[in-house]
Amino acid sequence: MDWVERAGDLLYDGEAIETEVRVGSGGVVVTSHRLLAFTPDREGPNYRTVDRPNVEGVDVRTSGEGEFLEQGIKALVVGVVLVGAGQVVSLDSMVEGISLGSGEAAGAVGLGQMMGLLGGLLTLLAQLDDLMQLFGGLALALSVVVLGVYAWSRERVLVVGVAGGEDIVLSAPDDEDVVDQVRAAVLPGDAPADAARSTPVDDLLP
Numbered sequence: 001m002d003w004v005e006r007a008g009d010l011l012y013d014g015e016a017i018e019t020e021v022r023v024g025s026g027g028v029v030v031t032s033h034r035l036l037a038f039t040p041d042r043e044g045p046n047y048r049t050v051d052r053p054n055v056e057g058v059d060v061r062t063s064g065e066g067e068f069l070e071q072g073i074k075a076l077v078v079g080v081v082l083v084g085a086g087q088v089v090s091l092d093s094m095v096e097g098i099s100l101g102s103g104e105a106a107g108a109v110g111l112g113q114m115m116g117l118l119g120g121l122l123t124l125l126a127q128l129d130d131l132m133q134l135f136g137g138l139a140l141a142l143s144v145v146v147l148g149v150y151a152w153s154r155e156r157v158l159v160v161g162v163a164g165g166e167d168i169v170l171s172a173p174d175d176e177d178v179v180d181q182v183r184a185a186v187l188p189g190d191a192p193a194d195a196a197r198s199t200p201v202d203d204l205l206p
Contacts, residue, residue: 003038003047004029010036010049019185023158023178024171030185037160037168048168056161058183060172063157068150075143082136086129160186 003010004020004027011017011031020029026038026046035055040046156172158179173179 007031007036007038021178021181021185023173023182026170028160028170028182028185035160035168035186037170039168039170041171042169050160050162050165050168054163054165055186056163058179058186059159059161060179061157061159062154063169068146068153072143072146072150075139075146079136079139079141079143082132082139084136086131086133086136158182 004022007017007020007029012033015034016032018030018032021027025041029036029038030052033052035050035052037048037050038046039048158170158172160168160170160182162168
């Protein structure tokens with residue numbers, strides 16, 4: 001059902017339609033009292049209405065999943081830090097030449113196991129710089145994937161600002177003239193001259 005064409009069925013007594021602008025599969029209808037927004041191609045309600053004094057403006061923005069951006073930046077920072085630290089710090093040279101397996105103390109009761117444990121820790125420490133580079137590379141790869149998902153999720157949207165309430169979001173049209181028509185319909189006094197001329201003057205009169 002095309003509610004943009006049937007917007008007259010939603011009017012109050014004494015209310016009249018001034019102009020309507022198609023935006024994708026929905027649109028914006030401006031009446032003498034309200035703005036009616038039809039957004040069947042967006043998440044949430046298919047229809048919202050706002051009293052005209054509460055309409056603050058119309059902007060074209062680019063939106064995306066902010067959670068992916070945040071996680072991607074975190075993974076990027078961790079990856080850069082780990083790879084940089086792994087290249088700068090050479091831990092194998094720090095433990096080179098340290099021997100814990102010789103001497104009479106190594107044969108004492110209980111000390112042999114402790115020396116073996118310490119030897120294992122020194123071996124792990126010698127490989128820690130390589131491990132940092134490995135996990136840093138994995139973090140960088142993860143950041144590329146997550147940031148790619150964020151880039152894929154970005155889209156241009158047409159946002160109608162609402163004072164004291166949630167803004168109305170519509171799919172932004174490719175035709176900039178349509179954007180100007182929405183601005184002229186919503187805020188005829190503030191719209192650019194070209195935008196105002198795109199809507200017949202008779203349609204803007206109550």
